[in-house]
Amino acid sequence: MLITDDKLRQVDLLKLVRISKKISNEEFKLMIYFFQKTKIVPVNVILLKEYSPFIFFFVNKKDFNPAKQHINRLRRDLPNKVLIIRVERTLKDLIYSFFPDLTISDLKINGYDGDVLNIQLFFKSFKERGIAIGRNGDYIKTVNLLLNDYVSISNCTETINVECKTE
Structure with missing residues (x-):
């Protein structure tokens, strides 16, 4: 079986990912707030203010739909843009989870x-x-910044650049 360059590139999307960040005091307070509102413990909270302030609450797959029911209240209560993201094992699935409604x-x-x-x-x-x-x-x-600074990808040292295009 011949493995083409294109197939090798697609294998990169199946690499395992891990989200890791030291939680700041502000992010810890957001984690407690999220739990109080949803009764779900987030796996991680990342607050990014570089471009426009975003709060990413990362939750397990089983907790995603129950947490999503609280998104409107969270967005009303918090001044930043709020997103609830599923924790995924592969790069491909993680990228899809950053765009849940599209x-x-x-x-x-x-x-x-x-x-x-x-x-x-x-x-x-x-x-x-x-x-x-x-x-x-x-x-x-912000997604590119998060992928490059807080997501570690197995056997990958390259910087990731995600672009959006129309067909």
Whole structure:
């Protein structure tokens, strides 16, 4: 069986991932707040303020749907943009979980550009692509920052760059 370069690239999407970050006092308070509101203990909380303030609450798969029921209240109570993300084992599944309400028609590794692994997400409409990118590109920049700074990928030292495109 011949393994093409394209198949090797797709294997990169199946690499195991782990989210790790030292929790700050502010993130610890958010973790307690999340538990008080949802009765679910988040696996991790990451607060990013680089582009536009985002709070990512990472929960186990079994807790995702019950936690998602509280998203509107959390968004009303907190001044930052709030997202609840499923903890996934593979890079591909983790990337999909960052865009839970959007339909991604395809996900491709565009190849390596030096030490950068370029991943393209394809959406069917410009509207969905715009939602995925966020105002002034803030959301996709934040996702790229999170993937590069707080997600460790097995046997991968490359920087990850996720791009959003339409078909």
